[in-house]
Amino acid sequence: MNILVVNGSPSGKNSITLHTALYLEKKFPDQKFTYLDAASRIHGLQKDFSPAAEALSGADMILFSYPVYTFIATSQLHQFIRLIKENNVDLKGKVASQITTSKHFYDITAHNYVRDNCFDLGMNYIPGLSADMDDLLKEKGQKEACEYFKHLLWCVRNKVFERQVLHERKPLVEEVDVPRTHVQPKNDKDVVILVDSSNTNPTLDAMVRRFQSKLPFKTRVIDLGTFGFKGGCLGCFRCAATGHCIYKDGFEDLLRNSIQKTDSIIMAFNIQDHSMGVRFKLYDDRQFCNGHRTVTTGMPMGYIITGNLDAEENLRMIIAGRGQVGGNYIAGTATNQTDPEKEIDQLALNLEYALDTGLQRTSNFLGIGGMKIFRDLIYLMQGMMKADHRYYKSHGLYDDFPQKQRGTIFKMKLVGILMNSPKLMAKAGDKVTEGMVGPYRKVVDNA
Ligand SMILES: Cc1cc2nc3c(=O)[nH]c(=O)nc-3n(C[C@H](O)[C@H](O)[C@H](O)COP(=O)(O)O)c2cc1C
Numbered sequence: 001m002n003i004l005v006v007n008g009s010p011s012g013k014n015s016i017t018l019h020t021a022l023y024l025e026k027k028f029p030d031q032k033f034t035y036l037d038a039a040s041r042i043h044g045l046q047k048d049f050s051p052a053a054e055a056l057s058g059a060d061m062i063l064f065s066y067p068v069y070t071f072i073a074t075s076q077l078h079q080f081i082r083l084i085k086e087n088n089v090d091l092k093g094k095v096a097s098q099i100t101t102s103k104h105f106y107d108i109t110a111h112n113y114v115r116d117n118c119f120d121l122g123m124n125y126i127p128g129l130s131a132d133m134d135d136l137l138k139e140k141g142q143k144e145a146c147e148y149f150k151h152l153l154w155c156v157r158n159k160v161f162e163r164q165v166l167h168e169r170k171p172l173v174e175e176v177d178v179p180r181t182h183v184q185p186k187n188d189k190d191v192v193i194l195v196d197s198s199n200t201n202p203t204l205d206a207m208v209r210r211f212q213s214k215l216p217f218k219t220r221v222i223d224l225g226t227f228g229f230k231g232g233c234l235g236c237f238r239c240a241a242t243g244h245c246i247y248k249d250g251f252e253d254l255l256r257n258s259i260q261k262t263d264s265i266i267m268a269f270n271i272q273d274h275s276m277g278v279r280f281k282l283y284d285d286r287q288f289c290n291g292h293r294t295v296t297t298g299m300p301m302g303y304i305i306t307g308n309l310d311a312e313e314n315l316r317m318i319i320a321g322r323g324q325v326g327g328n329y330i331a332g333t334a335t336n337q338t339d340p341e342k343e344i345d346q347l348a349l350n351l352e353y354a355l356d357t358g359l360q361r362t363s364n365f366l367g368i369g370g371m372k373i374f375r376d377l378i379y380l381m382q383g384m385m386k387a388d389h390r391y392y393k394s395h396g397l398y399d400d401f402p403q404k405q406r407g408t409i410f411k412m413k414l415v416g417i418l419m420n421s422p423k424l425m426a427k428a429g430d431k432v433t434e435g436m437v438g439p440y441r442k443v444v445d446n447a
Contacts, residue, residue: 001031001032001060001061001153001156002032002034002058002059002060002061003031003032003033003034003059003060003061003063004034004035004036004055004056004058004059004061004062004063005018005021005033005034005035005036005063005065006036006038006056006062006063006064006065006066006077006080007021007035007036007037007038007039007040007065007066008038008039008064008065008066008067008073008074008076008077008080009039009040009065009066009067009074009235010039010040010074010076010232010233010234010235011040011067011234011235011236012037012039012040012041013037013040015065015067016067016101016133016136017065017066017067017099017100017101017131018035018065019136020065020099020101020129020131020135020136020145021033021035021063021065021099023136023142023145024145024146024149027146027149028149028153031153034055034059036052036055036056038052038076038077038080039066039074039076039077039080039232040076042076042079042080042232043231045080045083046079046083049083049086049087049089052080052083052084052089053084053087053089056084056089056091057089057090057091059094060094060095061094061095061096061097061156062091062094062095062096062097062118062123063096063097063098063099064077064096064097064098064099064114064128065098065099065100066098066099066100066110066114067100067101067102067133067235068100068101068102068105068106068107068110069110069233069235069284069285069288070281070284070285070287070288071105071106071109071110071284071318071321071322072106072109072110072113072275072281072318073110073113073114074232074233074235074281074285075232075233075278075281075282075284075285076232077114078273078275078277078278078281079232079278081114081117081273082272082273082278084121085120085121085273089121091121091122091123092121092122092123093122093123093124094123094124095123095124095125095126095156095161096118096121096123096124096125096126097125097126097127097128097129097152098111098114098115098128098129099128099129099131099145099148100128100129100130100131101131101132101133101135101136102130102131102132102133103132103133103373103377104130104132104373105370105373105374105377106318106321106370107130108130108317109314109317109318109321111127111128111130112313112314112317113274113275113314114128115127115128115162116274116314117273117274119164120273120274124159124161125161125162125164126152126155126156126160126161126162127162128148129144129145129148129149131144131145165313167308167310167311167312167313168310168311169308169311170308170310170337170338172203172306172307172308172336172337173203173336173337173338173339173340174202174203174336175203176203176206176207176210176336176340176341176344177206177210177341178206178209178210178213179210179213179214180213181213182212182213183213183214183215183216184216185216185217185218186216186217187217187218188217189217189218189263189264189355190217190218190220190262190263191215191217191218191219191220191262191263191264191265191266191351191355192219192220192221192222192258192259192262192264192265192266193208193211193212193219193220193221193222193266193267193268193304194222194224194259194265194266194267194268194280194283195208195221195222195223195224195225195268195269196223196224196225196269196270196277196279196280197223197225197226198225198226198277198279199225199269199270199272199277199278199279200225200268200270201270201306203306203336203340204268204269204270204304204305204306204336207268207304207306207334207336207340207344208221208268208304210340210341210344210345211266211304211334211344211347211348214344214345214348214349215348215351215352216348216352217263217264217352217355219266220258220262222254222258222259224279224280224282224283225279227251227254228249228250229247229249229251229282229283229286230247230248230249231247232282232285232286233282233285233286233288234246237384239288239289239291240291240381240384240385240388241384241385241386243289243291243386243387244289245286245288245289247286251286251289252289255286255287255289255290256290260290260295260296262299263299263355264299264300264301264302264331264351264354264355265296265299265301266301266302266303266304266351267280267301267302267303267304268303268304268305269303269304269305269306270305270306270307271305271306271307271308271309271312271315272307274312274314274315275315275318276315291385291387291388291391292374292377292378292385292388292392293387293388293391294325294326294327294371296326296327296328297326297327297328298327298328298358298360299328300328300329300330300331300351300354300355300359301323301326301328301329301330301331302330302331302332302333302334302347302350302351303319303330303332303333303334304334304344304347305333305334305335305336306335306336307335307336308337309333309335309337310335310337316333317366319333320366321366321367321370323367324363324364324366324367324368324370325366325367325370325371325374327360327363327367329354329359329360329361331347331350331351331354332346332347332350332351333347334346334347371397372400374397375392375397375398375400375401378392378397379392379398379401418432419432
C-alpha cells in the first residue's frame with residue numbers, strides 16, 4: 001500500500017510522533033511510506049497546495065501523525081484540513097487512520113476531530129493509535145505500535161471500518177433581531193468577546209450585537225482574525241522554561257493584559273470542520289506560553305455559536321472540558337439552531353447572575369481527570385516547567401496527591417482489618433454503614 005504520513009507537527013522532522021511512523025516503516029518493509037510535512041510547510045501550502053494535493057491523491061492510505069495540542073490537533077493541521085476541503089481534493093474511498101503522541105490529556109477529542117473530518121471527506125476510517133510521548137522508548141510502546149499497525153492492515157484487507165455516526169442537522173435560523181437600545185449598564189464589570197472576522201457571517205455578527213445590547217455590562221470585542229499573529233505555536237517548549245513565547249508579535253501582552261484580566265470571556269465563532277476554526281485554534285495553541293496555569297479560574301465564560309452545535313458531540317465535549325479544567329462556569333452556549341434570540345437573552349441573563357454572585361460549579365470527571373494529568377505532569381517536569389511548578393505549589397494543586405493523605409490511608413487500614421474479620425463484622429452489624437454516614441448526619445443536624 002502507498003501510505004502517506006501527513007505530519008501535523010510543527011516540529012517537522014523533529015516530531016516525536018513522526019518517529020512512530022518511521023519505526024513502523026522499518027518494521028513493515030512491505031508497505032510504501034511517504035511523508036508530507038503538512039504543519040512545518042503550512043505557509044507554503046497556503047500559497048500553493050498542489051504538491052500536497054498530488055501526494056494525497058496518489059496515496060491509498062492517509063495516516064495523520066500529529067501531537068495533541070490543547071484538546072485537538074495543531075492549528076497547522078486545522079489549516080491543512082481546511083485546505084484539503086477548499087481545494088476539493090477527492091479522497092473518497094481512501095483509507096484513513098491516525099497516530100498521536102501526547103500526555104493523554106484530551107487525546108480523545110483530538111482523535112474524534114480528525115475522525116469526523118475523515119468522514120466529511122468520504123474516507124474509510126480505522127481508529128488510530130494514541131500513544132504517550134514516551135511510549136516509543138519502551139518495549140511495551142513499540143509492541144503496541146506494531147500491533148496497532150498489524151490490525152490496521154488486517155482492517156484494510158477485511159474492509160473493517162468505523163461506522164459514521166450521523167447526527168440530524170437542522171436548518172439554521174439566519175435572522176436575528178438586534179435591539180436599538182442597550183440595557184442600562186451597571187459599569188462594574190468588563191466582558192471580552194473574542195471574534196474571528198476571517199470566519200464569521202451576518203447572523204453571528206447580529207448575535208454578538210444582540211448579546212452586547214442585552215448584557216448590562218461593558219463589552220470589548222477583540223478580533224482574532226485581524227490580530228497580527230506571526231504564526232501558530234511551534235512546539236519549541238522555550239516558553240515552558242522562560243514563561244515567554246519566542247514570537248514577538250504582541251500576543252502575550254494581548255492575552256495577559258487585555259483578555260485574562262477581564263471579568264468574563266465570551267467566544268463567538270462559526271463552527272468550521274467540527275471545530276471553532278483555524279484562527280481560534282491558533283489562539284488556543286499560542287496560550288501555551290501560559291503553560292498549564294489555570295489563571296482564569298473562577299471566571300464565568302460563554303459561547304455564541306453559529307452552526308449545528310447539537311450535532312457536534314465532540315465540540316460540545318471540548319467546550320465542557322475546557323470549562324471544567326479551567327475552573328470556568330459556562331454560562332451558556334447560544335446558537336442559531338432554533339431560537340437564537342432567546343438563547344442569547346438567556347446567556348446574557350445567566351452571565352449577569354454568574355458575575356453578580358461569583359457562581360462556581362463543582363468539577364466533574366472532565367475537570368478532575370484533566371487536572372490530575374496536569375498535576376502529575378508538572379510535578380514530574382518541575383525542573384523545566386518552573387513557572388507552572390511554582391503556581392501549582394502556591395495554589396495547593398499538589399495537595400491531593402494520595403500518598404500525602406496519611407490519615408485516610410491509616411483509617412482505611414483499620415476498616416480493612418475490621419472487614420476482613422468475620423467475628424468483628426458480626427459484632428459490628430449495621431454499625432459499619434452507620435459509622436460511615438455518621439459525619440454526614442452531623443452536618444445535616446447542624447444545618
Ligand atoms: C501548544 C501545545 C499544546 C499541547 N497540548 C496538549 C494537550 O492538550 N494534551 C496533551 O496530552 N499534550 C499536549 N501537548 C504535549 C504534546 O502533545 C506532546 O509533547 C507531543 O508528544 C509532541 O509531539 P511532536 O513532537 O510530534 O510535536 C501540548 C504541547 C504543546 C506544545
